[in-house]
Amino acid sequence: MSTSEQADVVVVGMGPGGEYVAGTLAGAGLDVVGVEAELVGGECPYWGCVPSKMMIRAGNLLAEAGRIPALAGEAVVTPDWEKVAGRIRDEATDDWNDQVAADRFTAKGGRLVRGRGRLSGPRQVTVGERTFDARRGVVLATGTRPRIPPVPGLDETPYWTNRDAMAAKELPASLIVLGGGAIGVELAQVFARFKCAVTVIEGQDRLLAQEEPEAGELAAEALRADGVTVLTSTRARQVGHDDAAFTVRLEGAGELLRAERLLVATGRHADLAALGVGTVGLDPSAGGVPTDGQMRAGDGLWAVGDITGRGAFTHVSMYQAQIAVRDILGQPGPDADYRALPRVTFTDPEIGAVGLTERQAMEQGLRVRTSVLSVTSSTRGWVHGAGNEGFIKLVEDADRGVLIGATSAGPAGGEVLYGLNVAVHAEVPVDRLRHMIYTYPTFHRTIEAALGALS
Numbered sequence: 001m002s003t004s005e006q007a008d009v010v011v012v013g014m015g016p017g018g019e020y021v022a023g024t025l026a027g028a029g030l031d032v033v034g035v036e037a038e039l040v041g042g043e044c045p046y047w048g049c050v051p052s053k054m055m056i057r058a059g060n061l062l063a064e065a066g067r068i069p070a071l072a073g074e075a076v077v078t079p080d081w082e083k084v085a086g087r088i089r090d091e092a093t094d095d096w097n098d099q100v101a102a103d104r105f106t107a108k109g110g111r112l113v114r115g116r117g118r119l120s121g122p123r124q125v126t127v128g129e130r131t132f133d134a135r136r137g138v139v140l141a142t143g144t145r146p147r148i149p150p151v152p153g154l155d156e157t158p159y160w161t162n163r164d165a166m167a168a169k170e171l172p173a174s175l176i177v178l179g180g181g182a183i184g185v186e187l188a189q190v191f192a193r194f195k196c197a198v199t200v201i202e203g204q205d206r207l208l209a210q211e212e213p214e215a216g217e218l219a220a221e222a223l224r225a226d227g228v229t230v231l232t233s234t235r236a237r238q239v240g241h242d243d244a245a246f247t248v249r250l251e252g253a254g255e256l257l258r259a260e261r262l263l264v265a266t267g268r269h270a271d272l273a274a275l276g277v278g279t280v281g282l283d284p285s286a287g288g289v290p291t292d293g294q295m296r297a298g299d300g301l302w303a304v305g306d307i308t309g310r311g312a313f314t315h316v317s318m319y320q321a322q323i324a325v326r327d328i329l330g331q332p333g334p335d336a337d338y339r340a341l342p343r344v345t346f347t348d349p350e351i352g353a354v355g356l357t358e359r360q361a362m363e364q365g366l367r368v369r370t371s372v373l374s375v376t377s378s379t380r381g382w383v384h385g386a387g388n389e390g391f392i393k394l395v396e397d398a399d400r401g402v403l404i405g406a407t408s409a410g411p412a413g414g415e416v417l418y419g420l421n422v423a424v425h426a427e428v429p430v431d432r433l434r435h436m437i438y439t440y441p442t443f444h445r446t447i448e449a450a451l452g453a454l455s
């Protein structure tokens with residue numbers, strides 16, 4: 001009979017959230033077991049944020065070169081995907097090898113256990129034949145997997161998820177993207193800029209449906225300008241595949257689309273049943289693990305990252321990880337606060353947002369004032385010329401006189417977002433924001449104009 005092994009803390013899943021928790025606690029002298037089924041570092045560095053942003057950087061360079069004729073002369077540019085694929089392989093992922101990250105953890109004294117972990121009771125995790133008892137507790141940080149919609153025929157085809165797209169050594173000549181959320185729009189634009197014929201199929205009436213309607217419209221305009229076919233309020237009825245191509249039969253009139261590849265980017269979900277959460281009294285069929293403000297999910301149990309369902313972003317997983325670490329170490333600190341949750345979709349133009357959309361604010365029964373100002377109307381936008389599309393949208397809680405939401409779209413829209421992020425987080429009165437000095441000529445001066453236009 002095998003005996004259980006002891007540890008102070010067992011962290012299940014070593015993505016950005018789990019790696020931070022495990023590494024920091026090990027560095028603080030705790031006996032930490034980190035359990036990882038695939039690669040230490042998780043989705044973000046190997047199949048998510050980092051490789052996709054390398055692709056986007058390359059695609060944006062091509063687009064900028066395409067703007068030279070309008071502003072600076074002539075440019076002849078030949079896209080070469082091999083450069084992008086090579087950079088992802090060599091610089092981003094080390095050819096999908098996590099040795100550096102694993103060594104970083106073990107150098108701090110952590111014990112890395114490779115395998116799929118599962119709760120087998122309170123403060124207890126089983127990995128294959130081994131069982132670990134965690135004196136202080138267990139941290140769940142297992143992230144999410146792609147959600148594959150139940151479209152007839154889809155399961156029998158070799159469709160791509162984000163993982164295949166990130167590892168692509170060659171680009172297909174044509175691509176259908178199912179889902180017009182963050183993954184769908186970012187990758188559609190990159191692939192199109194590398195001369196792949198892309199069609200995006202989005203079930204809702206606009207792209208980036210969780211953001212302001214203006215954001216979805218801008219994303220659609222930008223994608224169309226890059227040659228992408230954007231179909232909204234459209235669903236796939238049937239998917240097929242033969243040696244040559246994928247076919248997607250659409251609902252409604254039943255139009256048939258064909259493409260060399262099909263990318264499914266229709267959201268993600270956590271598999272709580274496989275994680276054994278029922279053994280600690282949690283609902284295995286829930287969409288995420290509920291936590292309190294200190295990321296506690298039960299006695300001796302914490303959860304951080306995508307699995308909590310509070311925003312599938314690396315910065316959320318790191319933020320929550322810091323809170324969980326403090327709590328496990330017995331250090332007091334503020335509860336998690338998601339009022340000023342920022343996010344950036346790295347299309348060109350970038351679309352950043354923080355806090356509530358106008359609609360979300362109204363649904364909360366708040367009396368709101370809003371404004372939308374075009375970046376092109378600013379001096380900097382006008383000077384910038386080609387590639388200057390974008391807008392600032394502000395959502396003010398009219399009764400409190402503070403911003404509760406904002407969208408910053410445009411060149412460097414994600415960077416411009418920062419000031420708005422501070423304003424929403426710190427609840428800086430709109431009246432104070434109106435009376436500060438905004439550098440001339442910057443894109444962010446559009447914020448000053450938008451503050452003046454709140455009504």
Ligand SMILES: Cc1cc2nc3c(=O)[nH]c(=O)nc-3n(C[C@H](O)[C@H](O)[C@H](O)COP(=O)(O)OP(=O)(O)OC[C@H]3O[C@@H](n4cnc5c(N)ncnc54)[C@H](O)[C@@H]3O)c2cc1C
Pocket residue numbers: 012013014015016017018035036037038039040041042043044047048049050052053115116117118141142143144162183274275304305306307311312313314315316317346
């Ligand atoms: C294409 C793409 C682009 C993205 N771009 C951005 C971006 O620009 N900015 C941003 O903020 N976010 C982005 N994200 C989201 C970001 O990648 C995630 O929010 C982040 O990785 C979540 O971190 P996590 O620690 O919660 O989980 P994950 O990164 O998913 O890591 C979880 C880890 O747990 C492991 N695991 C799972 N189950 C078990 C088990 N039972 N036992 C042991 N190990 C297990 C997995 O193998 C994985 O390594 C992107 C995602 C994708 C797919």
Ligand SMILES: NC(=O)c1ccc[n+]([C@@H]2O[C@H](COP(=O)([O-])OP(=O)(O)OC[C@H]3O[C@@H](n4cnc5c(N)ncnc54)[C@H](O)[C@@H]3O)[C@@H](O)[C@H]2O)c1
Pocket residue numbers: 149178179180181182183184186201202203204207208209234235236265266267268311312313343344345346
């Ligand atoms: N820049 C970033 O921060 C970034 C980039 C990529 C991904 N991410 C994260 O990864 C997560 C997953 O990204 P995602 O794009 O897969 O999910 P998402 O939830 O952002 O978008 C999925 C889209 O697919 C649509 N959809 C669902 N089922 C469909 C169907 N059957 N037919 C047509 N459309 C359908 C939805 O309406 C939705 O608009 C995001 O929630 C985001 O948090 C972040």
